[in-house]
Amino acid sequence: MRLIGVGIHGIQLFCGLMDLGDSFNIKTYYDIVKHITTATRAVFDLVTRKAVKEEQRLNIEHELLEEVLTVSGDSSWAKRGFSSLVGIVSLIGKYSGKVIDTVVRSSYCKACEQWKNEKDTFDYECWYDIHKDECPANHEGSAGKMEVDGVVEMFMRSIEKFDVRYGYYIGDGDSKTFKMLLDTSPYGDSFEVKKLECVLHVKKRLYKRSAEAKKALTQKKKALAIDEKKKESSKPPIVKKRFQKIRIF
Helix, strand or coil, rough: CCHCCCCCHHHHHHHHCCCCCCCHHHHHHHHHHHHHHHHHHHHHHHHHHHHHHHHHHHHHCCCCCCCEEEEEEEEEECHHHHHHHHEEEEEEECCCEEEEEEECCCCCCCCHHHHHHHHHCCCHHHHHHHHHHCCCCCCCCCCCCCHHHHHHHHHHCCHHHHHCEEEEEECCCCCHHHHHHHHCCCCCCCCCCEECHHHHHHHHHHHHHHHHHHHHHHHHHHHHHHHHHHHHHHCHHHHHHHHHHHHHH
């Protein structure tokens, strides 16, 4: 149940409704969560390594370098509107279409929130020395910046993790991510990451701009028609008749 986002209180409620006896205490719950986290990370590392190997094989089939991959970046947040405290950033292989790496960025930690009133105390320092290595809050700044920082982090660790370099980045029209990649130079000055434009995002932007232009033109035509009617209604009757005769003529 934890894998679908249900916490300890939801599990206790479920056990009570299903008459499964007393639930476990909070220490046991967090011990189980740690085991689930370890197993999930192991499976994820295995799956992503297989995805990278497949992407390398497809690179060879397309007569490209095996160790230089083309990837696209995408992100998702817990809620819309760039006000989310948690976001996930992924890199996807161009030819396989599979996720080859993922980073979770968070600007919130429940434990740190509970201890915030105890800062600058001896107890807090003792607790934070143990907690800092496993603190989930690994992001500072806006929610939109999570994608930028996440992509740069995955580029920086590609050689260590997969022994590959991401030579081409397929962007979604947002220049912030690619600019940060150029500024950080994840592979040094001798290897520059190049950008490719996503065709689907280009089509999306063209359709959006054309729809906005059509809407603006329609509104302008309606406004001109209303102005014309107002001018017609404001003319004296004799002028109106003469104007109609001229139009008929």
